[in-house]
Amino acid sequence: MVRVQLRARGIVxxxxxxxxxxxxxxxxxxxxxxxxxxxxxxxxxxxxQTISQPWMVAFMTQLLDPLAGGRVLEIGTxxxxxxxxxxxxxxxxxxxxxxxxLAETARDRLDSLGYRNQVEIRVADxxxxxxxxxxxxxxxxxxxxxxxxxxxxxxxxxxxxxxIPVGGRxxxxxxxxxxxxxxxxxxxxxxxxxxxxxxxxGWPEARIGH
Ligand code: SAH
Numbered sequence: 001m002v003r004v005q006l007r008a009r010g011i012v013x014x015x016x017x018x019x020x021x022x023x024x025x026x027x028x029x030x031x032x033x034x035x036x037x038x039x040x041x042x043x044x045x046x047x048x049q050t051i052s053q054p055w056m057v058a059f060m061t062q063l064l065d066p067l068a069g070g071r072v073l074e075i076g077t078x079x080x081x082x083x084x085x086x087x088x089x090x091x092x093x094x095x096x097x098x099x100x101x102l103a104e105t106a107r108d109r110l111d112s113l114g115y116r117n118q119v120e121i122r123v124a125d126x127x128x129x130x131x132x133x134x135x136x137x138x139x140x141x142x143x144x145x146x147x148x149x150x151x152x153x154x155x156x157x158x159x160x161x162x163x164i165p166v167g168g169r170x171x172x173x174x175x176x177x178x179x180x181x182x183x184x185x186x187x188x189x190x191x192x193x194x195x196x197x198x199x200x201x202g203w204p205e206a207r208i209g210h
Contacts, residue, residue: 001025001038005028006058013062017089025051028081047099049081049195052142056192063189064092064140066161071153075126076142076197079134080106080119087118089195094133095119096126098121098198099197105119125174127201129155134162144172149201153177165194169203 002021009018026037034041042050052060061082066072068090074083077095083106086093091148097103100123110119120129128151129139133159141164148166156162156179167174174189196203 001040001054005040005055009055010070011055011058011062011124013065016058016061017091019085020054020059022088023081023084024113025054025081027113028084045102047081047102049078049099049102049128051081051144052194057085059189060140060142060163060174061085063174064138064161066138070137071133071155072138072140073130073136074140074142074153075129076195077106077121078102078142079111080121082117082140082142083121084110084113087115091118091119091138094098094121094130095121096124096130097121098125106193125199125201127151127197127199131155139163141165141197143202144169145197145198145202147201148175148177148186151177151201156184165192169196 001028002017009132026034029037029043042053045051072086072091072093074093074095077097078081083093083095095202103121107121127149130132134155136155137157139162144165162177164175166175167173172192174192176187
């Protein structure tokens with residue numbers, strides 16, 4: 001996976017490559033799809049949600065450029081795989097997941113892999129960020145938002161980086177928002193497809209199905 005899907009396709013951050021070579025992805029997928037754990041695709045994890053394709057996890061993590069020992073706010077923890085990759089890079093992660101059953105499973109996995117001290121998972125609407133512990137130097141969002149939520153931009157510290165898929169319900173662009181003082185610079189890093197962000201700054205459930 002690291003050689004064929006990541007390194008050969010432009011992932012150059014050795015810390016990302018090392019972390020993804022370390023974290024056992026098969027522990028983050030349902031037992032029935034374990035033989036596809038390292039396949040070049042997203043996989044269902046229950047509740048209509050997915051674990052992102054390995055390349056997308058690597059690309060987002062590289063774009064986030066997390067600092068070892070730094071804190072990361074992760075929104076949409078899902079399986080916990082992205083959180084584990086960040087922990088393997090030496091980060092402390094606060095993960096926000098709105099579905100309690102996914103959060104609990106992710107917590108158990110991360111605990112059993114020895115990341116208990118580095119990853120905390122809370123059940124809440126992550127589209128609101130976590131203002132009590134702001135500013136955040138790194139924020140990563142694994143669900144698609146209609147626009148960059150003001151709450152997240154506001155909680156980004158000086159020099160901070162926010163990585164988030166933004167766009168329509170079925171296709172988005174991966175955006176990087178960087179804060180320099182009061183100014184925000186936003187750059188587009190290409191097309192992507194994510195499950196929708198729900199909640200106050202996401203997509204309403206009733207209008208668009210599941
Ligand atoms: N990073 C995950 C990907 C999970 S998919 C992984 O590696 O497995 C996106 C997740 O975002 C889903 O679990 C979904 O329940 C969650 N989500 C959607 N809207 C949310 C919100 N407003 N707050 C927190 N989590 C949300």
